[in-house]
Amino acid sequence: MLLLLLLLVAVLPFSTEGGKIFWGTEAKRHSHPYMAFLEIYESGSHPKKCGGFLVKKDIVMTAAHCNGSEINVTLGAHNIKDRNNNIQRIPVVKTIVHKGYSHAKMVNDIMLLKLKHKAQLSNAVKTIDLPKSQDRVKPGQVCTVAGWGPLANCTLPNTLQEVKLEVQKSQKCREMYKNYNDSIQLCVGNPKEKKATAESDSGGPFVCHSVVQGIVSQHHCTGDLPEVYTRISSFMPWIQKMIKILQQP
Known part of the structure; x- marks a missing residue:
């Protein structure tokens, strides 16, 4: 399942007049060792899939x-259909959702998961650095997202995909998302390039210079760019407090 939803090929007819469509590419094996593949279950419904990333x-x-x-969380995967020694599957025993999260407004879209036991760190499984509270990702900066979400042709890849996306000026997201808030969100994805993330990429990391700065949060119902990511630096006091709670015996 992976990235690159491109103004959905199913929604917009293909045309070369709009310029070349830029695709993401398959990631180098274990080049994103912090990546987590989430399978989410609710009674009476099909499992939902998301991305995530290991912070402890x-x-x-x-x-x-x-x-x-x-x-259930899978770590160390490249091809999620593989069964090898790198892969660790660990159930989640506790979740902490930000108390200000609103599904209707899609704000404060951040959650921490406590695993049943500690992951075994290796070349395939590593934690990723979090930002400082004062860190600011600025328009024009290009960072990387990885995930297993749908491709632009609507097929679901088994292997991890990656794409480089450009941070946009907040005004572009304010025009498309009525609840966009630049202090806690990032506006990501250059409409001229058509590169994007898709539904099952939700929860995945937006990584700039080896530091995770954003969480894939929402895309517009029409498939138009840019998209909205959670700005992690704005939540660092909350994150640090919740990590201490989760790590208590």
Whole structure:
């Protein structure tokens, strides 16, 4: 399942007049060792899939809208269909959703997951650095997202995909999303390039210079760019407090 929803090929007819469509590419194996693949279960419905990322040996960060009654986390995967020694599957025993999260407004879309046991760190499984509270990702900066969400042709890849996306000026997101708030969100994705993330990429990390700065949160119903990501630096006091709670015996 992965990235690159491109103004959905199913929604917009293909035309070369709009310029070349730029695709993401398959990531180099284990080049994103912090990546987590989430399978979320609710009674009476099909499993939902999201991305996430390992911030402590036993804590994964993701989007709040990826919550469910039961969550299983896979670490160390490149091809999610593989069964090899790198892959660790660990159930989630506790979730903490930001108290200000609103599904209707899609704000404060951040959640921490406590794993049943600590992950075994290796070349395939590593934690990723969090930003400082004062960090600011600025328009024009290009960072990387990875995930297993749908491709632009609507097929679901088994292997991890990656794409470089450009941060946009907040005004572009204010025009498309009525609840956009630049102090806690990032506006991401250059409409001229058509590169984007898709539904199952939700919760995945937006990584700038080896530091995770954003969480894939929402895309517009029409498939138009840019998209909205949660700005992690704005939540660092809350994150640090919740990590301490989750790590208590």
